[in-house]
Amino acid sequence: xxxxxxxxxxxxxxxxxxxxxxxxxxxxxxxxxxxxxxxxxxxxxxxxxxxxxxxxxxxxxxxxxxxxxxxxxxxxxxxxxxxxxxxxxxxxxxxxxxxxxxxxxxxxxxxxxxxxxxxxxxxxxxxxxxxxxxxxxxxxxxxxxxxxxxxxxxxxxxxxxxxxxxxxxxxxxxxxxxxxxxxxxxxxxxxxxxxxxxxxxxxxxxxxxxxxxxxxxxxxxxxxxxxxxxxxxxxxxxxxxxxxxxxxxxxxxxxxxxxxxxxxxxxxxxxxxxxxxxxxxxxxxxxxxxxxxxxxxxxxxxxxxxxxxxxxxxxxxxxxxxxxxxxxxxxxxxxxxxxxxxxxxxxxxxxxxxxxxxxxxxxxxxxxxxxxxxxxxxxxxxxxxxxxxxxxxxxxxxxxxxxxxxxxxxxxxxxxxxxxxxxxxxxxxxxxxxxxxxxxxxxxxxxxxxxxx
Amino acid sequence: xxxxxxxxxxxxxxxxxxxxxxxxxxxxxxxxxxxxxxxxxxxxxxxxxxxxxxxxxxxxxxxxxxxxxxxxxxxxxxxxxxxxxxxxxxxxxxxxxxxxxxxxxxxxxxxxxxxxxxxxxxxxxxxxxxxxxxxxxxxxxxxxxxxxxxxxxxxxxxxxxxxxxxxxxxxxxxxxxxxxxxxxxxxxxxxxxxxxxxxxxxxxxxxxxxxxxxxxxxxxxxxxxxxxxxxxxxxxxxxxxxxxxxxxxxxxxxxxxxxxxxxxxxxxxxxxxxxxxxxxxxxxxxxxxxxxxxxxxxxxxxxxxxxxxxxxxxxxxxxxxxxxxxxxxxxxxxxxxxxxxxxxxxxxxxxxxxxxxxxxxxxxxxxxxxxx
Numbered sequence: 001x002x003x004x005x006x007x008x009x010x011x012x013x014x015x016x017x018x019x020x021x022x023x024x025x026x027x028x029x030x031x032x033x034x035x036x037x038x039x040x041x042x043x044x045x046x047x048x049x050x051x052x053x054x055x056x057x058x059x060x061x062x063x064x065x066x067x068x069x070x071x072x073x074x075x076x077x078x079x080x081x082x083x084x085x086x087x088x089x090x091x092x093x094x095x096x097x098x099x100x101x102x103x104x105x106x107x108x109x110x111x112x113x114x115x116x117x118x119x120x121x122x123x124x125x126x127x128x129x130x131x132x133x134x135x136x137x138x139x140x141x142x143x144x145x146x147x148x149x150x151x152x153x154x155x156x157x158x159x160x161x162x163x164x165x166x167x168x169x170x171x172x173x174x175x176x177x178x179x180x181x182x183x184x185x186x187x188x189x190x191x192x193x194x195x196x197x198x199x200x201x202x203x204x205x206x207x208x209x210x211x212x213x214x215x216x217x218x219x220x221x222x223x224x225x226x227x228x229x230x231x232x233x234x235x236x237x238x239x240x241x242x243x244x245x246x247x248x249x250x251x252x253x254x255x256x257x258x259x260x261x262x263x264x265x266x267x268x269x270x271x272x273x274x275x276x277x278x279x280x281x282x283x284x285x286x287x288x289x290x291x292x293x294x295x296x297x298x299x300x301x302x303x304x305x306x307x308x309x310x311x312x313x314x315x316x317x318x319x320x321x322x323x324x325x326x327x328x329x330x331x332x333x334x335x336x337x338x339x340x341x342x343x344x345x346x347x348x349x350x351x352x353x354x355x356x357x358x359x360x361x362x363x364x365x366x367x368x369x370x371x372x373x374x375x376x377x378x379x380x381x382x383x384x385x386x387x388x389x390x391x392x393x394x395x396x397x398x399x400x401x402x403x404x405x406x407x408x409x410x411x412x413x414x415x416x417x418x419x420x421x422x423x424x425x426x427x428x429x430x431x432x433x434x435x436x437x438x439x440x441x442x443x444x445x446x447x448x449x450x451x452x453x
Numbered sequence: 454x455x456x457x458x459x460x461x462x463x464x465x466x467x468x469x470x471x472x473x474x475x476x477x478x479x480x481x482x483x484x485x486x487x488x489x490x491x492x493x494x495x496x497x498x499x500x501x502x503x504x505x506x507x508x509x510x511x512x513x514x515x516x517x518x519x520x521x522x523x524x525x526x527x528x529x530x531x532x533x534x535x536x537x538x539x540x541x542x543x544x545x546x547x548x549x550x551x552x553x554x555x556x557x558x559x560x561x562x563x564x565x566x567x568x569x570x571x572x573x574x575x576x577x578x579x580x581x582x583x584x585x586x587x588x589x590x591x592x593x594x595x596x597x598x599x600x601x602x603x604x605x606x607x608x609x610x611x612x613x614x615x616x617x618x619x620x621x622x623x624x625x626x627x628x629x630x631x632x633x634x635x636x637x638x639x640x641x642x643x644x645x646x647x648x649x650x651x652x653x654x655x656x657x658x659x660x661x662x663x664x665x666x667x668x669x670x671x672x673x674x675x676x677x678x679x680x681x682x683x684x685x686x687x688x689x690x691x692x693x694x695x696x697x698x699x700x701x702x703x704x705x706x707x708x709x710x711x712x713x714x715x716x717x718x719x720x721x722x723x724x725x726x727x728x729x730x731x732x733x734x735x736x737x738x739x740x741x742x743x744x745x746x747x748x749x750x751x752x753x754x755x756x757x758x759x760x761x762x763x764x765x766x767x768x769x770x771x772x773x774x775x776x777x778x779x780x781x782x783x784x785x786x787x788x789x790x791x792x793x794x795x796x797x798x799x800x801x802x803x804x805x806x807x808x809x810x811x812x813x814x815x816x817x818x819x820x821x822x823x824x825x
Contacts, residue, residue, distance in 0.1 A: 296483040301553030301581065305511070306609045308488060308554055312513035315484040322482055408480070409471060 010100045013041050016085060020092070031057065036066035042097040048112040052097065055110065070102025078109040090166050114243055116140040123390055124224050128265035133223035138242035142170050145238070148229045153177075159190065161204075164197045169204070170240040172228075177235035182251050182432045186237055189432075201246035204239065208250070215398060217391040218431035220249040220256060227261050251431035253438045258282070260388035281386030284379060285393075286400050286422075289326050290407040290415050292376050296322040298411030314370035322373075323408040329369050329377045330404075332359060334397065337381065356381075484513065487548040490525070490611055491557035493595025494572065496564055497531040504564070504572075505531040506538040507596040509557075510546070514609050527600060535575040552581045557613050558588045558632060559595035559651070565666070565674050573636055584633040587617040590666050592652040601653045601660055613651070616662050625683045625692040625710075626663040642798055643784020645669040647685060650676070667778045675776040681769050685780060687713040688733065688766070697737070699761040707741035708758060708818070717786045719808075727804045729783055731770075734815045735762065739822045746821035759816035770810045783808065 009017065009028060020026050025044040030037065038060055042052070055076065063069045073079060082088055082098065082105045092098065095111030115136035122133065134141045142156055157171040169190075173183060189208050198204050205219045222228060223246050228238050231249045239248040249256075258278050263271035296315065300308045318325060336355040340348050360378070363369045369377075380400075387393045399422055406418035429436040491509035498505060512524040528545050532538045543550050558576060576582050591598035598613075606612040615621030617629045628649040638646035650664035663679040677685060686692040687710060697708040718730040739746060739754065746754065773780065784801050791797055 297480050299553075300483050300486065300488075300551065301583070305488070305490060305554045305556070305611065305614070308483065309511055309514050309609060312483045312486070312488070313515040315482065316513060316515050318484070321480070405468065409468075411480075 009039060010105075012105060013039055013098060013100055016088060016092075016098065017041055019085070019089060031060050033061055033064060036060070036064070036069065038066070038069060039100040040097055041092070041100075042110075043092055043095075046093065046095040046112055047097055047110050048095075051110050056097070056099065056108070066102050070104060073099055073101050073106050073108070074104075076106075076108060080107045080109070081105075082107045090160075094166065094168070113137050113139070118144070119245065121223055124222065124227070124261065124388070126224075126260070126262040126265065129261050130224065130226050132225070134225060134228075134240075134245045134247060136243050136245050138168055138170055138240055141240045141247070142172070144225050145172060145228055145232075145240075148225050149174075149232055154232065161190075161193065161198055163193070163195050165199060167198065168242045172232065172238040172240065174232050174235065177233065178237060179235055179251075179434075182434065183237060185432050186239075186250060199243075201239070201241040201244040201248050204241055205248045205250075208248070214429065216254070216395045216426065216429060216436070217257075218250070218252065218429070218436070220252050220389060221246045221391060222249055223247070224261055226264075230261070230264070231256075251434040253431065253434060254426055254436055255439065257387075257389040257392040278386055278388055281383035282392075282396060284383040285387065285396050286403065287415070287419070288376050288380050288383075289330060289400055290403040290418070292373060293323045293326055293404060293407045294412045294415050297408075302412075311370070311372050314364075314372050317367040318370055319368075323404060325369050325373055326377075326404060327401075329363070329373055330380070330401075332363075333377055333381045337384070481549055485548050486551040487511075487526075487546055488551050488554045490554060491559060491599045491613065492552075492555060492576075493559040493561070493591065493599045494535065494564055495561040495594045495596055499531060502531040503533045504535055504538060505529065505596075506535055506542065507559075507599050508539070508542055508550070509599045510550075511554075511611075525602075527596070529596060535572070539575075552579065553583065555582055556586045556611070556618075557599070558586050559591040559598050560588065560648075561591050561594045562650075562666075562674075563594075565590065565668060568670050569639060569668070570670075573632075573639075576632060577636060582632075585631050587613075588630050588632050588635045588648055589613075589617075589662075590648045590650045592650055597657065598651050598653045598660070601657050603658055603660065612660065616651075616660070617649075623692070623694070624662075625686045625694040625696070626679055627692075628665045628682060628686055628690070638780075639668060639670065641782075641785060643779060643786075643788050643801060644782045645778040645780045647677075647689075647780045649682075667773070667776075667780050669778050672777050675773065675778050680765075681772070684766060684769050688715045689781060693737075697762065699758045701757040701761045703744070704754070704757055705743040706739050706754070706758060708737045708762075709740040709822075710735055710737035711819075712736045715781075717781070717783060719783065719787050719790065721787075721804060726809050727807055728809045728811050729770075731766070731810060731812045732815065733763070733766065733812065734817070735759075736817045736819065738820045739818060742821070748821055751818055751821060754821070755816045755818045758818065759814040762816060763812040763814040766814070767810050767812045770812070774805065774808060777806070779805070 009030075013028075017026070017028055023043075027040070027042055027044050029040040029042075031040065040056065056073075059072055060069050063072060083091070088098070088107065091107060095109065097108045097110050099106045099108055118132040118135045118140075120131055120133065134144060146154065151174065153175045155171075155173055155175045158168055159171070161167045161169060171186070171190075186208070193207055195207050198207060202221055205217070205221055209218045220227075220231075228247050228249065232238060236249050236251065239250070241248070258275065260274065260278060263274055266274065295303055296311060300311070303311070315322070320328070332355070336352060339351050339355065343351055356378070360374045364371050364374055384393050384397065387396065403415060403418040403422075406414035406421075408414070410417070423437075426437050427435075487510045489508050490511045493507035493509070495505040495507065497503060506529070508528045510526045510528065512526065528542045530538050530541050530545075532541060539550075560572070564572060576586075577584065589598075601612075603612045616627055619629070628647055630646065630648050635646045635648065638644045645667050646669070647665050647667050649662055650666055652661040652664070653659070654661070663682060665677045665682040665685065667675040667677060683692075683696065691713060693710045693712060697710060699706040699708060712735070714734045716732045718732075719727065720730060721727045770781070784805060787801050787804070788797055
């Protein structure tokens with residue numbers, strides 16, 4: 001089809017088409033049959049071609065009449081009246097088709113859906129819970145949530161981010177449960193976002209917090225539909241972002257991070273035990289390295305004599321003071337963790353083996369680190385993974401460096417005041433107006449709205 | 454913005470310099486400390502001095518598996534005071550002496566005469582010495598006791614700790630006295646402190662801990678025999694165990710006690726002799742006998758044992774009364790249950806030598822220890 005043979009474009013469509021860049025995927029398709037003439041303008045790469053063929057092109061040739069076709073277009077459920085040109089352009093880039101038929105303009109959503117495939121859960125795996133995570137498509141995700149939560153109170157508000165990505169986001173909440181103040185605050189934040197480009201849920205979550213230098217996250221990123229529903233019933237707001245398999249849960253309190261979804265799928269004692277394990281892991285991860293520094297360098301009297309002597313013995317020949325030793329070994333472990341995240345799954349195991357086992361033994365053999373420390377570092381590394389939410393794990397990994405520094409300077413007193421500092425920091429924080437360290441004194445039963453009448 | 458960053462940079466530089474200069478003050482790596490595990494005090498060999506102090510310093514254990522036995526270093530010095538001696542001994546060690554793990558204070562029998570406050574003062578005053586260290590009396594002298602290396606002592610272990618901290622042996626013959634307890638009882642009017650006696654054999658590879666010694670500043674120390682030590686421990690420390698021999702009406706039992714409890718009451722009335730009423734409740738079993746025993750007669754056996762037991766206790770009380778020491782705290786009981794006037798203590802001093810002991814034993818044997 002060459003330009004010369006192409007029937008003349010209607011003026012409005014022409015002006016739109018001129019503002020669009022001359023990209024290979026911008027298509028203007030005139031359909032002509034006898035007198036009837038219809039113009040389509042769309043971007044090939046974001047429009048579902050098969051669906052376009054089925055719902056527009058084929059009926060046109062079957063109906064064989066411009067008026068009838070116009071009426072048909074008017075009746076389509078995915079039809080909208082064309083908005084002002086600026087918005088129209090954005091809509092075209094996100095999978096809408098501009099149709100000129102029977103002297104009226106219509107805009108039809110024939111979007112090529114993104115990745116609607118639900119992958120297995122990666123970041124928060126459970127044994128007994130649902131095994132599939134969210135997909136990467138907004139609509140699919142909303143439908144996943146709806147299918148998990150059959151309530152008419154579930155409100156879904158969609159809007160577009162006004163950055164370069166123009167990503168659609170959906171705001172989900174249970175209208176009965178939601179805290180209106182928080183909802184208002186979140187909406188304000190969303191409207192006032194001033195970021196050139198936001199690409200994923202994680203990024204949006206960061207931009208939504210007002211403080212820049214904050215250690216602890218003020219929202220949870222989750223990939224689990226069951227966690228989303230669990231939080232919806234608790235009155236939280238869920239933000240779904242197109243093209244991102246993660247949902248943002250807000251507002252959160254500190255204790256939300258210590259909930260593993262697995263806990264809901266076990267008997268009381270088992271889940272209590274798991275919760276305690278999680279807390280124990282958190283404390284281990286946060287305090288153990290600094291405790292090592294405190295005990296080896298300031299107050300060996302806290303430990304039993306045998307342990308003190310063993311620790312002293314295992315430090316024989318270690319050239320650096322214990323805080324250097326701890327920082328070096330912690331740094332190694334951080335590298336290992338990062339490496340195992342970056343590497344493909346297949347090589348992953350090799351990296352951890354080489355790093356963990358061989359480096360550890362070699363470090364003690366070369367007396368760069370004491371045996372006791374290697375053990376502590378291993379415990380700390382494992383404990384990091386016991387913390388149910390990844391984001392908290394990151395915060396703790398940084399927080400413990402502060403504790404080590406304070407302990408190095410002031411000993412056990414430093415450790416205690418450092419922990420106090422952390423608690424003060426947490427107390428001072430809030431998540432969209434919710435106090436961060438609020439203790440939710442609600443039973444699981446009332447949280448899940450069982451017997452709510 | 455720039456000033457803020459400047460502040461941050463300045464602070465981090467400050468922190469880095471502070472951390473690197475940390476080797477000075479309290480920061481002292483565990484490998485740069487030498488841990489004193491025992492202190493011994495002996496009479497001096499040179500009469501010009503007052504004390505001879507032995508420090509037992511533990512060598513760090515590099516690997517528990519490869520080291521077969523404990524290695525200790527001993528530092529000995531004499532001078533006029535304990536503080537001086539320790540200060541001097543510190544110059545013989547390249548590392549900082551750390552007394553925080555010290556749990557043994559061995560005192561030679563010969564330093565126990567006279568006033569012990571000047572001896573105790575340093576140990577009580579020094580901050581890093583813990584008041585829960587075990588005080589013991591050493592025979593033949595403190596240095597020998599500290600130098601004993603029992604063949605059963607494995608690396609990373611201290612045999613003397615095992616005697617006293619009840620993680621190892623729990624014997625009614627072993628008295629455990631902490632430093633704070635020793636000082637408190639020594640100082641309290643109407644109470645005497647009791648210390649265990651640890652004897653080292655001549656080869657230096659064995660301890661025997663079954664005697665104890667009663668100390669009070671104004672009187673000569675009184676050594677208790679193993680039987681008396683055991684009685685004292687059962688009654689005062691509620692220690693239990695084997696070995697209470699009863700010989701009454703042709704029966705010879707050895708009892709094994711589970712629980713022994715003692716209650717004191719002191720009756721002083723005009724015209725009567727002052728009496729101490731001691732009621733003891735003892736629960737145990739017969740673990741050895743010279744005759745065949747019947748379960749039906751258990752009450753009779755209990756009565757027999759009770760009579761004998763009360764006699765043994767009474768003998769011990771009278772023995773201690775004669776020596777004018779009071780480890781059971783009759784005086785303290787008297788002082789605590791009377792209106793305190795300036796005469797209370799003097800009254801007690803008059804009463805104690807005349808005190809009569811009325812020992813009632815409620816012996817409850819639970820079994821004859823064998824099937825019929």
